[in-house]
Amino acid sequence: MQAEQETIPFIQRVTAQQPVISIHHLYKSFGTNAVLIDLNFLLNKGENVAVLGKSGSGKSVMIKCIIGLLRPDSGEINVLGKEVTTLNQEELDRIRVRVGFLFQSNALYDSMTVRENLEFPLRRHWIQITPAESNEKVMDALTNVGLAHTVDMMPAELSGGMRKRIALARTLILNPDIMLYDEPTTGLDPITGREISQLMAELGEKYNTSSVIISHDMNCIRTTADRVVMLIDGRCYTEGKYEELKKSNDPNVKQFFE
Amino acid sequence: MVLSKTWQNFFRETGEMSRFTWRFFAHGFKPRYEFAEFFRQCFLIGYKSLPLIGLTGFILGLVLTLQLRPSLIDYGVESQLPAMVGIAIVREIGPVITALIFAGKIGSSIGAELGSMKVTEQIDAMEVSGTNPFKYLVVTRVLAATLMLPVLVILSDGISLYGSYLGVNIRGITSFNLFFKQVFDALSFSDLSPAFIKTFFFGFAVGMIGCYKGYNSQKGTEGVGRSANSAVVVSSLLIFIIDLVVVQVTDILGLN
Numbered sequence: 001m002q003a004e005q006e007t008i009p010f011i012q013r014v015t016a017q018q019p020v021i022s023i024h025h026l027y028k029s030f031g032t033n034a035v036l037i038d039l040n041f042l043l044n045k046g047e048n049v050a051v052l053g054k055s056g057s058g059k060s061v062m063i064k065c066i067i068g069l070l071r072p073d074s075g076e077i078n079v080l081g082k083e084v085t086t087l088n089q090e091e092l093d094r095i096r097v098r099v100g101f102l103f104q105s106n107a108l109y110d111s112m113t114v115r116e117n118l119e120f121p122l123r124r125h126w127i128q129i130t131p132a133e134s135n136e137k138v139m140d141a142l143t144n145v146g147l148a149h150t151v152d153m154m155p156a157e158l159s160g161g162m163r164k165r166i167a168l169a170r171t172l173i174l175n176p177d178i179m180l181y182d183e184p185t186t187g188l189d190p191i192t193g194r195e196i197s198q199l200m201a202e203l204g205e206k207y208n209t210s211s212v213i214i215s216h217d218m219n220c221i222r223t224t225a226d227r228v229v230m231l232i233d234g235r236c237y238t239e240g241k242y243e244e245l246k247k248s249n250d251p252n253v254k255q256f257f258e
Numbered sequence: 259m260v261l262s263k264t265w266q267n268f269f270r271e272t273g274e275m276s277r278f279t280w281r282f283f284a285h286g287f288k289p290r291y292e293f294a295e296f297f298r299q300c301f302l303i304g305y306k307s308l309p310l311i312g313l314t315g316f317i318l319g320l321v322l323t324l325q326l327r328p329s330l331i332d333y334g335v336e337s338q339l340p341a342m343v344g345i346a347i348v349r350e351i352g353p354v355i356t357a358l359i360f361a362g363k364i365g366s367s368i369g370a371e372l373g374s375m376k377v378t379e380q381i382d383a384m385e386v387s388g389t390n391p392f393k394y395l396v397v398t399r400v401l402a403a404t405l406m407l408p409v410l411v412i413l414s415d416g417i418s419l420y421g422s423y424l425g426v427n428i429r430g431i432t433s434f435n436l437f438f439k440q441v442f443d444a445l446s447f448s449d450l451s452p453a454f455i456k457t458f459f460f461g462f463a464v465g466m467i468g469c470y471k472g473y474n475s476q477k478g479t480e481g482v483g484r485s486a487n488s489a490v491v492v493s494s495l496l497i498f499i500i501d502l503v504v505v506q507v508t509d510i511l512g513l514n
Binding site for chain 2: 069097103105109
């Protein structure tokens, strides 16, 4: 199955230290409200970058533009060597298979069991997968998040932390190259939040993903991110390692670490 | 000329609904086809609606017969009861009442289901996983509703006529064969065909409005309730409008 993915000629292989996502001069507005203004951003292969900023600073809009859920007004978004803004639907779908997106609300399909939730992307993209292979993949993914026993449960029967883990397993089941996390620990208690952050770091290493993590949770950022980018009013304000920013005297930066 | 806000909203909503319908025709019949989901929806929309449709159909036939009977006795044409009830049920009451119940059950359920999927980002999740949510969710439901309602109407008509047969036998005695012979003798092709054809339009309207309202749901959980509610209201209204148009068309074609 992995071999099948690797032979897709449409998406080029990206070598280490090559950017898997590069954004140049990105503008996006809703009516008269300009959300992203001349945003530039880079994510290298194997790197985990946290995007920090107040609510409304454009963080979620940025990752929705990356995955093609929102069309930018202007600017370039290059993902795995392809310019997302110029792709047709079929090409965009092929890119999306290589990019996992963990939603803030988890977005598990309510009407499906945990098994069906995880099988859904598998059956859509690997049409020839046998039931035995599919079952093995599902159980592997669930074991990785420590929830193999929930396989036949409905999402409504699970706690918030469990739903987040299942959503993470569903996102990783196609072995994506890039993970986009939209506020992964929001709405969870601090202990569960720490567990999820730890899990993200472990799985990132195991699946060898590069990731963009949108978060306000400094614990999550400290655990998962190699680099932190701060957005203010739709612009990239500053960036650096967690410890560097923590020592900053800039009041705009300082307020997040207090 | 400045239009009031209500009219502006009306025209905007109509325009968006038309665009949504156009999208169905433009993309709905191109591969990839979602057969498995389509058959699942046929089961949920058709088979699962059968008990409700059957029960209401039965009561409809029984009540209609019991209420018509005294009037027909006054005029001395009690023997025409099977023919009258048959024509009324097959031509008009059966399709319209079944479609209205279908709108209440299926329109609201589609509106609420897609609405809750929209506000909990499940539709976005489907899209980012490389699946076209419009084809998977909308096309399958609209096609299932369009094809299942005519089947339900035929079954409902049959059950209504059986209810009517029992109604006739509460006060009098008529054999099963005689009752149905009188019903079918009174019906002609021009009674059956427009009544059957219009049910496809009713089903399409219910499916399309339910999907449109759910797919464009906004404002969180409050929006879900609003989507379900307006799906029923708008599709019920559309059923009457379609019925009115069909009557005019059949009249022009000389089928009345």
